[in-house]
Amino acid sequence: MMREDRYLTFALGKGRLAKQTLELFERIGITCEEMKDKDTRKLIFVNEDLKLKFFLAKGPDVPTYVEYGAADIGIVGKDTILEEGRNIYEVLDLGFGKCRMCVCGPRSAKDLLLHHELIRVATKYPRIAKDYFYNKKHQTVEIIKLNGSIELAPIVGLSEVIVDIVETGSTLRENGLDVLEEVCPLSARMVINQVSIKMENERITKLITDLKSVLAQ
Ligand code: PRP
Secondary structure (H helix, E strand, O other): OOOOOOOEEEEEEOOHHHHHHHHHHHOOOOOOHHHOOOOOOOOEEEEOOOOEEEEEEOHHHHHHHHHOOOOOEEEEEHHHHHHHOOOOEEEEEOOOOOEEEEEEEOHHHHHHHHOOOOOEEEEOOHHHHHHHHHHHOOOOOEEEEOOOOOOHHHHHOOOOEEEEEEOOOHHHHHOOOEEEEEEEEEOEEEEEOOOHHHHOHHHHHHHHHHHHHHHOO
16 A cells, blocks of 8 residues: 655755756646745745655755655756765656766867876866766876866866866857867756655656656657
């Protein structure tokens, strides 16, 4: 028997990802009317009929809520999953929020990468950058953690290259930088708490099946 009394809780990354998640969920009959109110400052929303709870968190905190079981399910970018390295199950690629993690810089930096020079790499994603340079490329680099506007770093001389997300490529273009190497493709993913996947197996399996069938359309 399903334990219909218990709420299934979702942690959504605030912003564009949350909006696209709700649009996708509507297609499988899961709605949350009070969340559509653009002016609301509320952080938790409930669908009493379906016994679902949704809350909005900062993207990088979503895997944390899911690992500790404060949320059963999280929707978050693959970049955040890789960077946070939490103990969670990634079960589904939702297909939106598609972009790429890349090494970028001025074209002149291409030679530095080619010759494995000891360069500086600025990034919001030190773990991804470290894994890429040390484990994949076997290149020793100095990684500098920044919190945003990463494209500034090679322009002002903080670093030779950056590791950052490229979506349309317009930020790079407008700042005279290029993609030099691709680290990995990214998109929004569904992640599950390791206990919930067993305890709420029936509801979660149905959710995944329903999502897969609309994603295939
Ligand atoms: C992201 C990313 C790039 C930009 C890429 O930054 O870090 O700067 O978007 O998108 P594009 O290829 O379509 O131009 P975001 O806007 O999230 O802000 P941030 O600089 O504070 O990280």
